[in-house]
Each structure stands twice: as C-alpha cells, then as structure tokens.
Amino acid sequence: MDRLRLWKMMVQLRAYDERATLLQRQGRIGAYPTFWGEEAIQAATVLAVRDTDWLFLSYRQNAVPVLRGLPPEQAWAYFRGDPHSFFDPSQFGCAPQCVPLSTHLPHAVGWAVGRRLQGGDEVAVAFFGDGASSEGDAHEAMNLASVFRAPVVFLCTNNQWAISTPFSRQAAVDRLSARAAGYGMPGVTVDGYDPLAVLGAVAEAVERARRGGGPSLVEAWCYRIGPHATADDPSLYRGEEETALWRQREPIGRFEQLLVGDGLLSPQEVDAEHERASGAMRAAGHRLDSMPPPTGEEMTAHVLAVPPAPWPGNLLRRS
Amino acid sequence: MCSPCHRRHGREICSGVRDSRPMTTSSARLDDADTVTLVQAVDAALEAELAADPRVVLLGEDIGRMGGVFRATAGLEARFGETRVIDTPACEAGFVGVAVGMCLAGLRPVVELQFDSFSYPAFEQIVCHLARYSWRTAGTAGMPAVLRVPYGGGTHAPELHSDSPEALFCHVPGLVVVTPSSPSDAYSMLRWAIRHPDPVIFMEPKRLYRSIRGTLLGDTDPEGLLRARVIRPGTGVTIISYGPSVPTCLEAADVLGEQGVSAEILDLRALWPLDEEAILASVRRTRRCVVVHEAARSCGIGAEVAAIVAQHAMFSLDGPVIRVAGLDVPFPMFMLEDLYLPNAGQIVVAVEEALR
Numbered sequence A: 001m002d003r004l005r006l007w008k009m010m011v012q013l014r015a016y017d018e019r020a021t022l023l024q025r026q027g028r029i030g031a032y033p034t035f036w037g038e039e040a041i042q043a044a045t046v047l048a049v050r051d052t053d054w055l056f057l058s059y060r061q062n063a064v065p066v067l068r069g070l071p072p073e074q075a076w077a078y079f080r081g082d083p084h085s086f087f088d089p090s091q092f093g094c095a096p097q098c099v100p101l102s103t104h105l106p107h108a109v110g111w112a113v114g115r116r117l118q119g120g121d122e123v124a125v126a127f128f129g130d131g132a133s134s135e136g137d138a139h140e141a142m143n144l145a146s147v148f149r150a151p152v153v154f155l156c157t158n159n160q161w162a163i164s165t166p167f168s169r170q171a172a173v174d175r176l177s178a179r180a181a182g183y184g185m186p187g188v189t190v191d192g193y194d195p196l197a198v199l200g201a202v203a204e205a206v207e208r209a210r211r212g213g214g215p216s217l218v219e220a221w222c223y224r225i226g227p228h229a230t231a232d233d234p235s236l237y238r239g240e241e242e243t244a245l246w247r248q249r250e251p252i253g254r255f256e257q258l259l260v261g262d263g264l265l266s267p268q269e270v271d272a273e274h275e276r277a278s279g280a281m282r283a284a285g286h287r288l289d290s291m292p293p294p295t296g297e298e299m300t301a302h303v304l305a306v307p308p309a310p311w312p313g314n315l316l317r318r319s
Numbered sequence B: 001m002c003s004p005c006h007r008r009h010g011r012e013i014c015s016g017v018r019d020s021r022p023m024t025t026s027s028a029r030l031d032d033a034d035t036v037t038l039v040q041a042v043d044a045a046l047e048a049e050l051a052a053d054p055r056v057v058l059l060g061e062d063i064g065r066m067g068g069v070f071r072a073t074a075g076l077e078a079r080f081g082e083t084r085v086i087d088t089p090a091c092e093a094g095f096v097g098v099a100v101g102m103c104l105a106g107l108r109p110v111v112e113l114q115f116d117s118f119s120y121p122a123f124e125q126i127v128c129h130l131a132r133y134s135w136r137t138a139g140t141a142g143m144p145a146v147l148r149v150p151y152g153g154g155t156h157a158p159e160l161h162s163d164s165p166e167a168l169f170c171h172v173p174g175l176v177v178v179t180p181s182s183p184s185d186a187y188s189m190l191r192w193a194i195r196h197p198d199p200v201i202f203m204e205p206k207r208l209y210r211s212i213r214g215t216l217l218g219d220t221d222p223e224g225l226l227r228a229r230v231i232r233p234g235t236g237v238t239i240i241s242y243g244p245s246v247p248t249c250l251e252a253a254d255v256l257g258e259q260g261v262s263a264e265i266l267d268l269r270a271l272w273p274l275d276e277e278a279i280l281a282s283v284r285r286t287r288r289c290v291v292v293h294e295a296a297r298s299c300g301i302g303a304e305v306a307a308i309v310a311q312h313a314m315f316s317l318d319g320p321v322i323r324v325a326g327l328d329v330p331f332p333m334f335m336l337e338d339l340y341l342p343n344a345g346q347i348v349v350a351v352e353e354a355l356r
C-alpha cells in the first residue's frame, strides 16, 4: 500500500475543498458543501477499490470524481449551476453526486446486481451520511443488497451532524454499524480521521463483496468540522468548543506526523506538496472562469434520447 | 460517440440502442394466439423481449413463481430463471432505484408495480432519478427502463387499488407515458417500450385485463406506437380517450349512432408526448370535441387536450370542448365506483352538449 499516494490524494482533496470555499466567497460559484476533515474517508476508499468498481456519491463527495480524473473546474461548475459539470459516469466509475438523501443507495445495488448478471466481478461503494441513514431508501437498499447478496459496500460517513440535527436526534443507537446485523450483513465502525483504518475496513468489505460474500456496512466515525455548506451558520446550533476539539484531530496533519515520523516525508516536502496542490487548484479556478457559459439550447439537451417533434415544446412554444 | 445510440459513453454495453430488429410474434405458451386477453398479451410481450434480448430483466413483487398478482408474468420465471425474472422484497422505492442502477450497468429492466397506488412510494426515484439521469449525465447514461403500472378502477378492489395516476407522470419531464386499450396494442406497445431508450411508464388498464380479447400483431411501425389512433371513424364529433375508458366510448358511439350522430373515437395511446397532430386533424374535421378519462378532472389529460384544441383549433370548433372525467375526490370505496366512473350515458350527454 502506497501511503504517500494516499496522503497526496488527501492533500489534493484539501486543496480542492479550500479553493472551492474561496471561489464561493468570491462569488465565482454558488453555495458549496465543504468536506473539510473527510478527506481520509474519501481518498482511502478510492484506493481500496479497483478502477472498475463504481462509487455512488452524495453531494459531500463531490470531489471524488476528481480523484479519478475529472477536471476540478468541471466538478466546481456544478456549484455555479452549469450543466457543463455533467459527466459520463462510466468514464470515471462514479455516479453523479446525488442530492436527495440516500436515493442513490438502491442505484448502487442495481448496478452491482446488473454487473453480476453480466458476469462482472465489480463492487459498488455507496457513500451516505448519518442523516441519510434515517431515510427509507437506505433501509430498502441495505435489505435488498443482502437479499440479493449484491457486491455493495455501504459507507456511512457519520460526521455526527445533519445540518443542525445532532446524531443523538438522528438515531437511538450508539453506532450505526449496529444496524448491519438487522440486515444480515457485517458492520464495523472505524475512525474516519484515520486513513489507514478506513482503507483496511473498506478493502476488507470490498474483497468480501467481490468473493461473493455479499454487502457490508462500514461506518466512518468523525465530525463535521465545517459548516453544513457555505450558507450555514453552525453557531446557531452548536458550540465552538466541541468543534475545536475535533479540528485538532483532523486527518491530514495527523497522517503527516506519522509519515514524517516514519521517515517517509520531510516537513519541507509536506509544505511543498500543499503548495503544489493549492497552485494546481488555483489554476483550475482560472479555467473555471474561462469556461463558456451554457446556452439556452443546453437546457433542453439530453432530457430524452428520442425527443418528440416539435421539441423542445416549452422553450420554442412558450407563447 | 456511440454510433447506434448517438450518445457519448464509455460503456462496453450500450443500453441506449434503438432496437430495429423485427418484432416477431412469439406465442409459444398461448393456447390460442388469435384471441388473447390483454394480460396474456402483456405476458407474451415480456416473453418475446426476454427471449430477444439478454439485457432485459424483470423486477417486481411476486412476479416469479407466482407470475404476478395479475399473472402478467406467468411462466416467465420457469422459462428464464430467477436471475432474469427477479422477485423483490416489498420496497417500491428500492427496486425502482435498483432498476436505475441496472440501467447504469447496461441492462433493460422492466419493473412491475403491483397496483397504481404503489407507484407512490417509488415516486421520488421516478422523478428524481429515472426521469433525470439522461439529462444529468449529458446523455451518456440513458434509462431504458419500463415501469408497468396496472391502473384504474372498476374491479371492486380495496382502497388504493383503483387510482389513475397517469397525469402525475405526464407532468414529469423526462418520462414517456403510454397506455394501450386493446390486447394487440398492449403487445406491440410493450415490446416497443422495452426497446425504447427513454424511460417509459407503461400504464395497463387493469379493468380490461380479461374483459376484452384480441390478436397479437407484430407492429411494423414502431414510431407509430407513439401516435394516437382513430379506432372508429366518424364525422360529427371527436371523442378523445385512452386506456380503460376506450370501450366505454365505443359503447357511447353505438348509442350515438342509433341517434344519427357519427362519433369518431381517437385513442391517444401515448399520453406524453401527446399526438397533437392527430388530435387537431380529427377535431378540425368533426368540429366538436369531447375528452373522456376516469382520472380526476383537474389538471388531467383532458385539460391538456382542451388547451391544445383551444390554442390551435379554436376557429374550427362549433361547440365547447367538454370533459367527461372522474371527480376530484379520492377514488371511492367500490360500492360507489360505478357512480364515479364515466359511463356511456354521461358521454352521450356530453356529446349532446358539445353539439348544441
């Protein structure tokens, strides 16, 4: 396992996230859901799977396709309301970020079953949050996956907050992984700020799924250090002391201590990599600004493969 | 660019291909292929497409060994196995979502929703994903799924087993909504729907499942299946309807004929997109228009048809457009359903009003 590669991916995610927040502050994109602190979970998961495995994403994993080659500016274009952000899922092995909570979980099951039926050995990983765990679709998807023995890993980022709702108001269990037993699948909770722990747990679940052992639930325990999104003011519902405590535990600095201690990295190399990553994201921000705006025609594009004539009805015949 | 489907995608299996293979009628399991019921036609169409295309899979509650609550999938699990005719747990949102994922994997799922009202739990998946995925992926990930929805009343069914939710689906951009009114249309239209690259809501008039018989024809004009059809030509008034109300309109036309009124009956077949050309052509000819459906009146298909006629054929009309529709109430408990459902007498009265 290449720990340096894992670290570089985390640094790339951090640079993407901080640049995105800046772009929002500067009015170059609209509201943006920061994932500051959740880099370990996302990078480790991408490394724990094969390129041919698919990832089913929530809005907070909007940078995961970037780890698989989507240009950052195209990912950001989504947050300026630009359809040029749309991409081919099969090109990156990523379903587009899903806005309605947990509704992408059944898609992961369907994709995984579909690949199995066609003789493939791919695995689907579905990201969702602690809030999303309360949605009916999460339950239906986990039950379906177990009944079908579908090769799916349900990866819950339990950051203890769903906008203003704390985990204690979301569920009456201490750990969401306890629910796995009710679906007849293995469940485990790991430290979501420890990339090696996440990688180990996800890799084990992925291997089990690939071998035909069915789905698993992995809960990555962490804390949503940032606001829900750029428009959110957490001081309305939580104290800064708790957040400050978790901020000290954030995954990148902690991982760097380990890597420097093990002699894999020097402090200078750490600084240089952050510098490099943030420079790359600055350049991507400029590319975003120079992306042409979408045209009215694009509003009607691809709604249907076979649009009826005359089309688009409402655009051309609005009168 | 994928040449058959004109989409950009990197999948090895293209799920968006418009299938132009001939539809040969396969009726091996039917006793008498010449006269089949509508539900047998559905079964035969599913069988033919399962046989023709390994990407086709069926999903739904009790569709396997049991053959579905209406027996629309009778015998299919035995022939194609439980990996292609898949019994699901009771979770409509879940298995419609699974169908979305299967489309992403290159399959062509055909989902049975057991009854009209049990499409409601799946509504979020239909609206947020099935209808939007092609758009959301710049046309790279189409959704060639079919949702089969047995709908409508008149079967003395319990509460929430008689709804007509077709207009709800028509209001969702990104879906095609069709409904047959005869066994031959059910067969051809379902086979067309399964081959169509966009998501199709296939509304099955459950009252007609066993009450009418017809023949199975491989329709030679697949595009024609989105066109309305004049099923009885006439000159004095156009009665526009679809699905379960069509036989009622035919009954009314017989009565009108005895009164010397020649009624033309137009079966819409596709509810979205509506065949405006056919609607306008007929109304311009007869100069009178009555629209009939059992779904609630407000914001229904009749309102849309009336708006089209008002905008484009206003000066061809010699009378008001009249709607004969269900009431704006929950579908009643079945002791009252005959009072709720449009009947031939009401259609005759409406025609008289349109002719006044």
Ligand SMILES: Cc1ncc(C[n+]2csc(CCOP(=O)(O)OP(=O)(O)O)c2C)c(N)n1
Binding pocket: A060, A099, A100, A101, A128, A129, A130, A131, A132, A133, A159, A161, A162, A163, A224, A228
């Ligand atoms: C079906 C649905 N209901 C409500 C919302 C509004 N909403 C957006 S994010 C969110 C909280 C989700 O919390 P969680 O699942 O823990 O994910 P996190 O935001 O912490 O990443 C809510 C309620 C939504 N997106 N979808």
Ligand SMILES: [Mg+2]
Binding pocket: A129, A130, A131, A157, A158, A159, A160, A161, A162, A163, A224
């Ligand atoms: Mg959360």
